[in-house]
Amino acid sequence: MGSIPDLETPSHTSRISTVVPATPRGDQNGEFQLTYMDLLMKLHYIRPVYFFPPEAVQGLTISDFKKPMFMLLDTYSHVSGRIRRSESGRPFIKCNDAGVRIAEAYSDKTLKDWFHENGLYSVDGMVHDHVLGPHLSFSPLVFVKFTWFKCGGLSIGLSWAHVLGDAFSAFNFMTKWSQILSGHIPPKSLHKPNNLTEPAEFPQYSITENPISIKKARVIGEYWLGANDNDVATHSFHFTSKQLQQYLLTSYTTKTKTKTSYFEVISAMLLKYIAQIRGEFGPKVVTICTSNISNREENEFPNNGLVLSKFEADLASDISDLARLIAEKKIVENHIMKKLVERDEGKEDFIVYGANLTFVDLEEAEIIYGVKLNGHKPVMANCTFRGVGDEGVVLVLPAPPEDNGDGRIVTVSLPEKELHQLKDKIGEEWSIV
Template sequence: MVPIPNSETPSHTSRISTVVPATPRGDQNGAFQLTSMDLLMKLHYIRPVFFFTAEAVQGLSISDLKKPMFPLLDMYSHVSGRIRRSESGYPFIKCNDAGVRIAESRCEITLREWFHQNGVYSVNGLVHEHVLGPHLSFSPLVFVKFTWFKCGGLSVGLSWAHILGDAFSAFNFITKWSQILVGHKPPKSLHTPNIKEPQSPPTYNIYENPISIKKATVVGEYWLGANNSDVATHSFHFTFKQLQHLVTATSNLSQTTNTAKTKKDSYFEIISAMLLKSIAQIKGDFGTKVLTICTNNNSNRDGNEFPNNGLVLSRIEADLAADISELAWLIAEKKMVENHIMEKLIEKDEGKEDYIVYGANLTFVDLEEAEIYEVKLNGHKPIMANCTIHGVGDEGVVLVLPAPEDIDGGGSGRIVNVSLPEKELNQLKDKIGKEWSIIV
């Protein structure tokens, strides 16, 4: 287990400051009540990073970058609050204007050199190493880290406590910041998301059916689950042509010839199935395995939506002897929604228990619809954007994200982030690099 860093004094950071809402709340400080789904995700952290060229940030100072945060936090007042517990022990957020942290850092190499040394998709060191604890009442829920490169380029790294909302909410937050930066007037308030109730499977007995989470042992007084092995993360780039080849190569394996295209421009199912098959072979898994599938329940999310944990958490029971096309069909069509079961568990223990979601089972997260390239500086999109999850359990997680448009203009591929025990991850890199010619 990697030691927990001190969130107030990170390494390689030259300065830490705090930004608070533009309008103080004073005696009107209120309590933000967390939902069961919020508390379910409390041991996880979302970490997106956006890379911009010198041209995109020309003329911008750190003061310019911090200024939009003040009005932004007027809308997101609970984001600048701190965790408290009620007399019964149930966590909530005290909206006390304690603020979010801004980390400033300088890198003595260029962006090109960074990509060459660390990989094009690496986020290591560019997101503040932040977790909640040991003193919850003093722990910021959000860190934003600005790293200036020698060439004048900039990375913007966000560490977002998952208890605030899912990855789509985190992306909306930083996108709204970039819009205010260029002069867009922020809305007076955010609207409540219109989340459809997931269709429930037949009656469940929570004591007889396996579910997609597990109780966790936390690290000391921190809100972070303990691992039995060192979990590492690697990003794979599937180009548009490689995705087309993957579909073609697997489409004749069963009657489900068009599984990968269950929704327009979606490759989540076929990518997940291919990786599932490869990981199962590495692990030596045989027979039926329970998997967790996380999907977006609101395809019409917008930037003025209140943050929420709106992902649909489902399980499937996959026969690992099946071919890739059949596995993709299972992922697309045989998901059993378990949000309602999880909510009942959280309500029953009054939010006092700690759970792991990502990595309790091998977990696949569909972020294909995430608009991560809508974060713009001076009208320029990031040349690269990526996102990882911190706090992943030993079984691992796979995130499927959009990639920038391929150089040849043929279409957009996918960035696929895989977090697994380090030995298994190294084997996976070797396996899919050889068998599918995927960039590793």
């Protein structure tokens, strides 16, 4: 299974246009070389969505939204480029000012009606469903979709090719766009980060050993998209700060001095739930995806600053022990992945999210609420990933600011049957739908 985007009839889309950098590069077109982690993530796409009430967009037009993008792309010039291949076959980005795509859409529903019918945290239809291919040299790396609602509200959906950078980079791109919209001068240049994916010490592996956190992928035709054996569906759960605090007080015993985060506790809990659903086929090894957000600078160049670790789960452990073990016993695999990708010049196709059941720590990504229109933050923001493998992915994101800053949005992509069972289980135990 697996599906390519329906580019012909996206729901309610009326117009697609292109925005290019404000300053043409002319003969100075450059090449942006992709890192091993960029190439490892090339079959995945990051899709954040922001919903704004009518008062946030009063007086703003599509022309107003496009103008900051011209200036932003002067700084993020490679984002408006296109994929090329070197003589060896290794992909790179040609910075040719081909631009990003802007999609305009209209809904005959109010925001209230849309949330009532689709759920408060659903993003279905709010992102232009794009993937790279079949002609890579013509495929935009970014789509931004603006959907106007009948009430005057607005959603902004970003489809960001993961080859450009991780979720923090995607969120930061949209935050910078909104800052320019509000009158801030864009940075003249971005800081190139140090290699964030190389820990100081890591265990010794043979180059012949395959990392557990990824797997080779079957792609769909000439698209940069992995094929699935099952239909993977997505649903989001809102765990409030009150629920999480109560859970920690009543169910979580502190057996050691190891401090565990909400991400580790939620990961341990959902690992137990999904293992119960899968029975004897339950996950024995999972992937933990983290990023050292404290090392990132405000005007940092987009990058895939991810740390991918394997965790061998003892499913007989209780949730508190599992959370502690996730914090203490996960084993970083980036170094062997680097050898694997570089040896093949990035020509091999891999799946990361969903190769194993994958838990992604985005709980420090408050920047997702950094996008503001007319001084208003979004009433809701969420993020999903495109290109998730059959084992599924769990994203742990911050809840809206009104939840005292301590709640979490947990966005889960699993095979449909398993997702229905997980919804039933969380509904029974947490009264969350």
